Amino acid sequence: MQPIQILIVEDEQLVADDLRETLEYLGYIVCDLVASGEEALVKAEKLQPDLVLMDIRLEGEMDGIEASFEIQSRFNLPVVYLTANADRATLDRAKASQPFGYILKPFDERILGTTIEIALSRHQAELEVKKALTTAKTDQQIAESQSQKTSQNLYTAVHEFRNPLTTIKLSAEMLKAYGDQMSEQRKQNHINRIESATDTLTTILENVLTLGKSESEKLDFKPKPLDLVDFCEEIVESLQLTVKDNYQISFLVDGNSRVACLDEQLLWHLLNNLLANAVKYSPIGSQVSLRLIWEENTLCFQVTDYGIGIPAESQSQLFEPFHRASNVGNIPGTGLGLAIVKRCTELHEGKIYLDSAVNKGTTFTVRLPWKVDTVKV
Numbered sequence: 001m002q003p004i005q006i007l008i009v010e011d012e013q014l015v016a017d018d019l020r021e022t023l024e025y026l027g028y029i030v031c032d033l034v035a036s037g038e039e040a041l042v043k044a045e046k047l048q049p050d051l052v053l054m055d056i057r058l059e060g061e062m063d064g065i066e067a068s069f070e071i072q073s074r075f076n077l078p079v080v081y082l083t084a085n086a087d088r089a090t091l092d093r094a095k096a097s098q099p100f101g102y103i104l105k106p107f108d109e110r111i112l113g114t115t116i117e118i119a120l121s122r123h124q125a126e127l128e129v130k131k132a133l134t135t136a137k138t139d140q141q142i143a144e145s146q147s148q149k150t151s152q153n154l155y156t157a158v159h160e161f162r163n164p165l166t167t168i169k170l171s172a173e174m175l176k177a178y179g180d181q182m183s184e185q186r187k188q189n190h191i192n193r194i195e196s197a198t199d200t201l202t203t204i205l206e207n208v209l210t211l212g213k214s215e216s217e218k219l220d221f222k223p224k225p226l227d228l229v230d231f232c233e234e235i236v237e238s239l240q241l242t243v244k245d246n247y248q249i250s251f252l253v254d255g256n257s258r259v260a261c262l263d264e265q266l267l268w269h270l271l272n273n274l275l276a277n278a279v280k281y282s283p284i285g286s287q288v289s290l291r292l293i294w295e296e297n298t299l300c301f302q303v304t305d306y307g308i309g310i311p312a313e314s315q316s317q318l319f320e321p322f323h324r325a326s327n328v329g330n331i332p333g334t335g336l337g338l339a340i341v342k343r344c345t346e347l348h349e350g351k352i353y354l355d356s357a358v359n360k361g362t363t364f365t366v367r368l369p370w371k372v373d374t375v376k377v
């Protein structure tokens with residue numbers, strides 16, 4: 001333990017010398033000895049002693065009680081008075097300054113030692129209480145702001161349910177009221193609308209649930225050896241089937257490896273969301289590509305499109321849930337996909353980068369460490 005440092009404020013040289021000697025005998029270090037309240041403030045700030053022993057009547061304008069007020073409030077240091085002034089008025093003023101002890105001169109060595117020890121431990125206890133209160137306050141503020149954010153997010157998600165639900169309700173009502181007079185083609189159109197609105201609802205629900213799991217740390221990370229070439233080919237093929245001839249989706253591989261240790265489920269969410277965005281934010285007829293690049297210790301996935309791009313001012317926020325760029329117009333979306341992509345990347349201890357220009361296109365690059373030692377080919 002560090003020796004305790006004490007600052008003596010005493011204007012009578014003889015008493016001061018006696019005090020220094022006694023304190024040193026008791027095992028304390030006297031870091032300085034000053035004779036006025038003004039000097040005491042300067043030294044307390046500069047030396048930050050563990051305790052100040054303060055006479056009340058001092059040289060200069062400021063007496064010991066005024067100096068003590070300043071020292072305790074400005075530097076949060078404990079002050080013990082050591083004085084010959086025991087009259088009622090002085091005692092009342094001294095009490096109001098909430099000192100950590102009050103010793104009358106001539107002092108007794110044992111009382112001096114005990115008072116200092118009690119003052120130090122009371123000060124330490126007060127510091128701990130203050131610290132605990134500050135932490136509790138910060139925790140409460142964090143909890144409040146998180147709960148506000150959660151309600152806001154929930155509200156946004158619920159809001160996103162309204163459009164597909166309205167579509168389902170309208171088409172169902174039309175079928176009910178006019179179904180027997182409608183052509184087969186019109187009936188089919190309404191059924192298709194209901195199906196596609198239901199798909200949208202399912203996707204939003206799944207995304208909200210996935211993100212909820214990731215935020216409460218319940219999203220499992222179970223890496224296992226995966227043939228990434230097969231895996232990517234399957235994802236691209238199934239997306240190509242969904243978008244039919246409207247988009248051309250290509251898959252390219254740089255490097256000769258095939259297997260890496262990754263979490264299949266998370267990687268599926270990651271690539272699917274990036275590819276779905278690439279298609280959704282590009283004009284019909286355009287190209288989208290997924291590139292898998294094997295580097296020495298890193299695996300790189302790149303999804304490129306030639307679509308609407310992302311304005312620079314929106315780019316930094318897109319990985320936060322429910323954030324969408326200013327140029328989405330009426331392209332539907334909840335703003336959850338990239339938050340999920342980010343979480344999946346982080347669970348793999350990877351990083352995600354974005355390179356985009358408005359009306360030119362976008363490339364998302366995900367770099368994941370490639371755990372060579374755990375790969376069993």
Ligand code: ATP
Pocket residue numbers: 207273277278281305307308309310318323324325326327328332333334335336337338339362
């Ligand atoms: P969701 O994926 O939840 O259905 P979303 O596509 O709006 O909805 P994210 O995938 O999180 O949400 O994307 C957030 C925003 O980032 C999008 O709303 C869009 O503004 C922008 N964005 C993402 N990918 C692209 C892209 N390839 N091209 C242009 N903008 C994109």
Ligand code: MG
Pocket residue numbers: 273276277333335336337338
């Ligand atoms: Mg998306």
